[in-house]
Amino acid sequence: MKNVIREKYNLIPKSQKRLADYFLENIDAIPFLNIYQIAEATQYSVASIVRFAQKLGFQGFSDFKSKITQSYKDSLKNQEIFHPLKIDKVKEHTLVMVANQDIKNINDTLNLIDTKTFDNVVDLILSSKRVYTMGLGISFLLSQILAYQLNQVGVDSYYFRSNSTSFFDQILFLNKDDLLIGFSFPPYSVETVEAAKFAKERKIRVISITNKSSSPITFQCVYSLIVKSENMLFTNSFSAISVIINALATECAKKDRNRAEKFLKEFKYITENFNQVLI
Numbered sequence: 001m002k003n004v005i006r007e008k009y010n011l012i013p014k015s016q017k018r019l020a021d022y023f024l025e026n027i028d029a030i031p032f033l034n035i036y037q038i039a040e041a042t043q044y045s046v047a048s049i050v051r052f053a054q055k056l057g058f059q060g061f062s063d064f065k066s067k068i069t070q071s072y073k074d075s076l077k078n079q080e081i082f083h084p085l086k087i088d089k090v091k092e093h094t095l096v097m098v099a100n101q102d103i104k105n106i107n108d109t110l111n112l113i114d115t116k117t118f119d120n121v122v123d124l125i126l127s128s129k130r131v132y133t134m135g136l137g138i139s140f141l142l143s144q145i146l147a148y149q150l151n152q153v154g155v156d157s158y159y160f161r162s163n164s165t166s167f168f169d170q171i172l173f174l175n176k177d178d179l180l181i182g183f184s185f186p187p188y189s190v191e192t193v194e195a196a197k198f199a200k201e202r203k204i205r206v207i208s209i210t211n212k213s214s215s216p217i218t219f220q221c222v223y224s225l226i227v228k229s230e231n232m233l234f235t236n237s238f239s240a241i242s243v244i245i246n247a248l249a250t251e252c253a254k255k256d257r258n259r260a261e262k263f264l265k266e267f268k269y270i271t272e273n274f275n276q277v278l279i
Contacts, residue, residue: 001071002027002213008056009219010258016052019044024213028111031069035061098232102239108228109240121207121223122251125155128179128205128258134167135158136181136192140238142183142209142245154256154263167195174204183234184210184217185229196220209244211236 005020012020023040039046053064063126083267095249119143135145141236143159150157160170174180181200184192193216197204200220208217208224219225231234253260 001068004056006213009214010050012055014057016044016048017050020041020076020267021212021214027068030065036066039215040063080129094232101230101232102237105237105240106229106243107226109226109243112226112228113244118251119222119226120246121225122248123206124253125181125248125252126256129156129175129177130159131155131162131179131181132170132174133157133181133183134170134192134195136162136189138238139183139185139189139192140240143181143239145242146181146183146209146245146248149245150252152263153249153253154254154259167191168198170200171195171199171204174199174202176205177204179207180204181207181209182217182221183241184208184215185213188216191218193220209241261275 002024009017009020009049017043022038033041035046035049038044038049041048044052050061053059055059056064058064058067063146131147133147134269135143137140140159140162147157147159160167171180180196182192182196184196196208196217197220199206206221208215209227210217211227212223213224213226215224225244227240229238229241231237
């Protein structure tokens with residue numbers, strides 16, 4: 001159902017964009033809410049919610065909710081994979097609170113991630129001539145880590161520099177056989193989003209790793225992996241993002257074992273014969 005909303009997102013009146021965001025971010029809760037509760041939560045009128053459902057192609061809100069409910073029943077959502085820490089003596093300690101927030105981020109991410117989308121992303125990575133990653137701020141560091149992890153399993157990967165040249169300059173060297181993966185988390189970098197748009201215009205496939213289905217970069221992407229990054233500070237936690245990065249590299253190695261083993265063999269040869277320490 002998220003795909004239905006996303007496909008019609010640009011056709012939705014600007015006045016109802018915030019309502020669309022609410023459904024995208026709370027899709028699993030909709031089966032348990034009535035239209036009046038949604039109206040109260042969003043500050044939209046009941047009539048506006050009905051019109052929104054009709055704009056998406058449904059007869060009304062009941063029809064819209066029915067489809068969401070059926071989709072919810074068919075999914076394996078809301079399974080708590082990791083349990084929060086319960087340490088009575090230090091339950092208010094910052095260490096425990098931060099750890100529990102990260103556990104929640106990982107659980108929420110595992111519930112949000114569509115495994116089919118994840119598998120499609122891996123297939124795109126493996127079928128691309130080269131993989132490029134980009135991001136600014138903490139996203140720049142994450143883009144470096146992903147490029148490094150992919151290189152470790154034999155995928156030809158590079159991260160965009162963020163100093164002397166702009167992302168746009170670097171995109172000029174990409175072609176249709178390449179893949180661009182953009183990291184975009186609040187506050188969303190305008191340059192990253194516009195660079196993704198520019199790449200899309202040049203027929204370069206773009207994938208995003210971001211925090212919600214309606215983040216600005218997602219509308220320029222073939223696929224988006226949604227990762228929760230809530231933090232106690234005014235920054236983004238990267239615990240769940242790290243899980244996704246490791247999972248992508250691991251699945252690439254599993255799906256193309258020959259490529260990964262060849263790289264590891266050559267890596268071992270270099271370290272043993274040229275006295276190099278590579279990290």
